[in-house]
Amino acid sequence: MHPLVKPALRRGWRDLNTVQFGMTPAHAMTLGPMDTATGSFLDLLDGARGLPLLREEGRRMDLPDGHVDALADRLTRAGLLDDALGGGPAADALREKKDVLDRLRPDLASLSLYSPEPGGAIGRLAARRSLRVQVRGAGRVGALLASLLSGAGVGEVDVRDVGRVEPWDVAPGGLPVESVGERRDEAARQAVRRAAPDRPSRRRDRSAPPDSGAPGFSLVLLAPRDEVGVHAPDPFAAAPLMSSGTPHLYAGVVEGTGIVGPLVLPGGTGCAGCLHEDRTDRDPAWPRLVAQWRSGKARPVTPCDLALATTVAGLAAAHALAFLDGESPSSAGARWEVSVPGLHWHARPVWPHPACPCGAARKAEGEHSSTEEEPHETMAKQRPSTERPRTAETARPAGTWRAHV
Numbered sequence: 001m002h003p004l005v006k007p008a009l010r011r012g013w014r015d016l017n018t019v020q021f022g023m024t025p026a027h028a029m030t031l032g033p034m035d036t037a038t039g040s041f042l043d044l045l046d047g048a049r050g051l052p053l054l055r056e057e058g059r060r061m062d063l064p065d066g067h068v069d070a071l072a073d074r075l076t077r078a079g080l081l082d083d084a085l086g087g088g089p090a091a092d093a094l095r096e097k098k099d100v101l102d103r104l105r106p107d108l109a110s111l112s113l114y115s116p117e118p119g120g121a122i123g124r125l126a127a128r129r130s131l132r133v134q135v136r137g138a139g140r141v142g143a144l145l146a147s148l149l150s151g152a153g154v155g156e157v158d159v160r161d162v163g164r165v166e167p168w169d170v171a172p173g174g175l176p177v178e179s180v181g182e183r184r185d186e187a188a189r190q191a192v193r194r195a196a197p198d199r200p201s202r203r204r205d206r207s208a209p210p211d212s213g214a215p216g217f218s219l220v221l222l223a224p225r226d227e228v229g230v231h232a233p234d235p236f237a238a239a240p241l242m243s244s245g246t247p248h249l250y251a252g253v254v255e256g257t258g259i260v261g262p263l264v265l266p267g268g269t270g271c272a273g274c275l276h277e278d279r280t281d282r283d284p285a286w287p288r289l290v291a292q293w294r295s296g297k298a299r300p301v302t303p304c305d306l307a308l309a310t311t312v313a314g315l316a317a318a319h320a321l322a323f324l325d326g327e328s329p330s331s332a333g334a335r336w337e338v339s340v341p342g343l344h345w346h347a348r349p350v351w352p353h354p355a356c357p358c359g360a361a362r363k364a365e366g367e368h369s370s371t372e373e374e375p376h377e378t379m380a381k382q383r384p385s386t387e388r389p390r391t392a393e394t395a396r397p398a399g400t401w402r403a404h405v
């Protein structure tokens, strides 16, 4: 192990014997008491030295025997220590591709904020390389969303859509102007390849037919260009995803309202069917309206301004990555919505509905202990296999606490 105090967090002394790591309320932490000699020793924990060399340095600085190990242990328990050599074989392989890793350094630093164990951040980043996701819909939102996931290191991003690129599909980071007139899905796949920090692997899972219910995808992102599909996601269209147990996330723009969510964990959190049932309960005219909207003529150009489309694609990519990295993003069982011109984000819950065949409501009832805890418990069971149990909420060791900043 080559210990490294996480460089993502700025350090500052709150007083003579208390160090604050980080600036923001979300991730800052204070550690104390800590004497100044130990404080100066922190500078040596930069990933360049192994523990034996650090112990030697500690003796030279007159630190007591065992102090260096105790400090490393204490920092580890506080989630503040990384390992410059850790993360396993996939992380080692990534470190060998220096130019790829350099592209991803800010992403790695961000992951280190919520990967408590040493080597955890690079382990998660490396795990993204073996993941497969699919984006359905390659308009302004979908094409950019696919590119973002690829750029963030997801190994395989498949894109599905029909038709040809129209001038109004063009967006920075998404479909380029040169692609107008090309097949939309192929143009989006090219954008994905351009965004990738690494040359795409030629490996393809041939066991999964391209238009099946998407088995083998860690996540499917539904980013329809059709506004009705965004506002009233069709439960029938999601049926193969539900039956194959494929997690999926909705994102899109409808009439100047951007929507991210819900992230559906089939049978665990509220789905498109639950949403439809709940809306029908609250508005008896809902099914009649949806039927009219769906049977109406699709409009080629819809109100979806560039900035809002980019915002939605960015937030959807962040939620998708959080899920793929093994976290529980707030879109599980909720839709985040934002409308022009006020642009105030708010979340609407998507409750599991007893009339929906997905079974999430039955499960929620069966597990009824605390409604607050349910989404997290569900997530814990549904996580991709690449990550380890959540430890963020475990008791903090003595002498560390969240900084109130």
Ligand SMILES: [Zn+2]
Residues within 6 Å of the ligand: 269, 270, 271, 272, 273, 274, 275, 352, 353, 356, 357, 358, 359, 360
């Ligand atoms: Zn449902």
